[in-house]
Amino acid sequence: MMKKYRTFLLILVVVLQTAALVGMVAIKQRTLINGKPILLETEPIDPRSLFRGDYVRLNYTISSLDYAAVEGDNDFEQHEEIYVMLREGEKFWEAVSIHHAMPAHGPESVIIRGGVDYIGIWTGGESRDGISVRYGIENYFVPEGEGMALERPAEGEEVTILVAVDEAGDSAIKAVLLNDEVRYEEKLF
Amino acid sequence: MWDRAFVNRLRKELPDWTEQGWVTPAGEAAIIGEAEARAAQGIHIVPIALAVIGALTLGAGVILFFAANWDEMPKIVKLIVLFGSMWIAYAIAGRGLSGSARSSRAIAHAMLLLGIILFGANINLIAQIYHIDAHYPNGVLMWSLGALLLVWLVPSQPAAVAGIVLAALWSGMETLDFGWPVHWPFLAVWALFAAPALYRGWKWATCAALVALGVWCFTIIVDWPYDDRGQSLYLLQVFALLGVAVHLAGVAMQDIPRLASLSTVVRRTALVGALFAAHFFIYVGVHGLPWYSWWGRDFDPETWARTAQAGPGMIAFIAVFALAALALAVERYRRVAAAHSRRDMAGIALAGLATAVMLANPLMPGRYADAVFMYIAINGTFFAILIWMVVDGYRSGERFQVYGAFIAYGASMLAVYFMDFFTLMERSLVVMGGGAVLIAGVYILERQRRSAAAAETGVAS
Numbered sequence: 001m002m003k004k005y006r007t008f009l010l011i012l013v014v015v016l017q018t019a020a021l022v023g024m025v026a027i028k029q030r031t032l033i034n035g036k037p038i039l040l041e042t043e044p045i046d047p048r049s050l051f052r053g054d055y056v057r058l059n060y061t062i063s064s065l066d067y068a069a070v071e072g073d074n075d076f077e078q079h080e081e082i083y084v085m086l087r088e089g090e091k092f093w094e095a096v097s098i099h100h101a102m103p104a105h106g107p108e109s110v111i112i113r114g115g116v117d118y119i120g121i122w123t124g125g126e127s128r129d130g131i132s133v134r135y136g137i138e139n140y141f142v143p144e145g146e147g148m149a150l151e152r153p154a155e156g157e158e159v160t161i162l163v164a165v166d167e168a169g170d171s172a173i174k175a176v177l178l179n180d181e182v183r184y185e186e187k188l189f
Numbered sequence: 190m191w192d193r194a195f196v197n198r199l200r201k202e203l204p205d206w207t208e209q210g211w212v213t214p215a216g217e218a219a220i221i222g223e224a225e226a227r228a229a230q231g232i233h234i235v236p237i238a239l240a241v242i243g244a245l246t247l248g249a250g251v252i253l254f255f256a257a258n259w260d261e262m263p264k265i266v267k268l269i270v271l272f273g274s275m276w277i278a279y280a281i282a283g284r285g286l287s288g289s290a291r292s293s294r295a296i297a298h299a300m301l302l303l304g305i306i307l308f309g310a311n312i313n314l315i316a317q318i319y320h321i322d323a324h325y326p327n328g329v330l331m332w333s334l335g336a337l338l339l340v341w342l343v344p345s346q347p348a349a350v351a352g353i354v355l356a357a358l359w360s361g362m363e364t365l366d367f368g369w370p371v372h373w374p375f376l377a378v379w380a381l382f383a384a385p386a387l388y389r390g391w392k393w394a395t396c397a398a399l400v401a402l403g404v405w406c407f408t409i410i411v412d413w414p415y416d417d418r419g420q421s422l423y424l425l426q427v428f429a430l431l432g433v434a435v436h437l438a439g440v441a442m443q444d445i446p447r448l449a450s451l452s453t454v455v456r457r458t459a460l461v462g463a464l465f466a467a468h469f470f471i472y473v474g475v476h477g478l479p480w481y482s483w484w485g486r487d488f489d490p491e492t493w494a495r496t497a498q499a500g501p502g503m504i505a506f507i508a509v510f511a512l513a514a515l516a517l518a519v520e521r522y523r524r525v526a527a528a529h530s531r532r533d534m535a536g537i538a539l540a541g542l543a544t545a546v547m548l549a550n551p552l553m554p555g556r557y558a559d560a561v562f563m564y565i566a567i568n569g570t571f572f573a574i575l576i577w578m579v580v581d582g583y584r585s586g587e588r589f590q591v592y593g594a595f596i597a598y599g600a601s602m603l604a605v606y607f608m609d610f611f612t613l614m615e616r617s618l619v620v621m622g623g624g625a626v627l628i629a630g631v632y633i634l635e636r637q638r639r640s641a642a643a644a645e646t647g648v649a650s
Contacts, residue, residue, distance in 0.1 A: 003286075003287045006286055006287070006343065007283055007286070007287060009342040009343060010279060010282065010283045010286065010342070010343055011283075012342060013279070013338045013339055013342050013343065014275075014276060014279045014304075016338055017275070017308050017335050017338065018272060018275075018276075020331060020334075020335065021271075021272070021308075021311050021312065021315055024312070024315055024316065024319070024321060025315060025319055028319050028320075028321055055317075078368055079367050079368045115324070136321075136322045136323050136324075137320075137322060138322055139320065139322045140320055141317050141318075141320060143260040172320070173320050186319075186320065187264070188264075189263070189264045189265045189268075
């Protein structure tokens with residue numbers, strides 16, 4: 001009786017651990033399916049070789065926010081949560097205001113949630129009053145050897161990222177585009 | 190394996206003892222028979238260890254095989270490999286747990302540990318496959334909570350040790366990388382591991398829990414805001430007193446049947462933590478005092494003032510732990526010695542003195558003379574306690590306490606030797622004095638030991 005009970009509890013552990021792992025994927029998929037797709041501009045990217053494959057480190061234009069260039073709050077502290085309102089520009093979505101809490105917004109804008117990485121930014125060769133933000137979409141794993149192709153695109157090539165942003169502000173990379181053509185696309189299987 | 194070696198040793202030694210008349214021939218046969226029986230019942234460590242190493246090596250080889258072909262594998266195959274390997278490890282563990290042999294249970298716990306390792310690997314690899322780049326300490330927390338499930342539901346001590354280590358890692362990441370001044374959530378997770386460890390009498394898990402608590406304390410001091418470093422002294426006081434209180438609680442555990450088996454590991458681990466924290470009192474920088482090299486520049490003892498004063502919260506922490514340690518110290522001697530010896534009374538007096546010094550320090554004005562006075566008072570009390578620990582440990586046969594005190598004493602002497610705050614002459618006097626105290630102490634103890642041995646011989650004859 002005791003042994004059967006113990007076996008049942010071990011099975012329960014396995015089920016819960018498996019559910020936790022599946023939950024990681026499910027949460028991500030929910031953002032990809034329900035989120036609004038927005039195109040983000042990236043600045044030079046930096047591949048790091050790991051045990052398996054490469055991962056490219058993505059630095060978005062909206063990662064460095066100059067207080068003078070955006071509206072909203074301007075008193076953030078390191079590691080604080082931040083909500084960034086984005087509006088569609090000519091081609092890419094751009095930051096228009098930053099907030100401590102989720103602001104009210106219309107259908108023409110999207111709110112993306114992130115965390116303040118650093119206070120102070122460095123742009124155009126000078127230090128500026130602003131913040132560096134992480135959104136959880138800064139790393140993208142690619143097959144071994146392909147990271148360099150994204151790091152140093154050939155003359156005239158442009159790497160852009162299609163991101164899904166859901167109503168809670170969570171974001172996920174939907175696709176990596178090279179010259180507006182999908183190079184990698186996220187699929188469940 | 191070791192039981193067998195013991196039997197062989199007995200077989201070698203017993204004939205001589207029988208010949209000397211210390212053991213009767215019937216006794217010799219009985220001792221050998223008992224030892225043989227125990228050796229037969231014992232766990233054969235070598236086959237188990239080899240089986241576990243073999244399983245881990247095989248697992249590593251399989252992982253490398255899949256790693257070599259990782260990029261070519263479709264996502265679904267990757268997921269089958271990841272989940273399948275974890276399920277297989279747990280299935281073998283389940284089979285081992287249902288057996289009654291101790292060896293199969295040992296292998297089962299090794300497989301549970303492997304299952305936890307694979308669960309962590311799966312968190313990382315699934316995050317990689319699906320490009321999940323979340324707040325990374327959460328991944329470590331999730332891993333730790335996976336181990337916690339095993340601890341509460343199966344239960345498993347190796348999983349508890351792994352989970353506690355992971356919880357400490359999680360807390361360290363939150364504190365050092367994400368700016369938590371004091372990462373309080375760690376204590377909730379820690380308690381969830383520590384409670385079953387104490388309840389089930391798991392020595393390794395209890396030790397791991399105490400070490401994790403010590404690491405948590407250490408990261409708080411290391412990452413304390415730079416512009417408020419003066420608080421480090423008071424934090425050290427809190428942590429040293431916490432170590433002493435836990436050590437004395439470990440002593441009290443001797444009288445609680447359910448916890449008695451954990452008394453030694455709690456006492457010793459907490460003692461190491463308390464000595465480690467108290468050792469830092471010797472550094473003048475911790476007290477906010479200026480380094481020697483500053484003298485003659487901008488330094489003026491008349492205008493100097495300690496930069497940081499302890500707030501009410503810090504004073505409350507110090508008071509609670511100091512009084513708890515004092516109460517436990519008094520309780521210890523009330524129980525162990527009805528007719529108090531001089532050694533016991535000295536212990537209580539030192540506990541009282543240490544409590545007074547610890548309580549007085551945060552309340553003292555921040556002038557230079559007061560800071561120097563408290564520096565001498567704190568370290569003087571610490572050295573007196575170390576000497577008492579040597580005497581007490583020597584008399585009670587607690588070698589660990591003696592070695593701990595000697596190491597702490599030596600480390601403090603070494604620190605003084607290299608400290609610029611003191612002049613060369615001052616350092617020379619302190620180090621010479623320290624050496625002289627040590628030699629005198631050893632001489633007195635050795636003389637007492639010989640006289641006690643002579644008295645015993647006299648009584649026996």
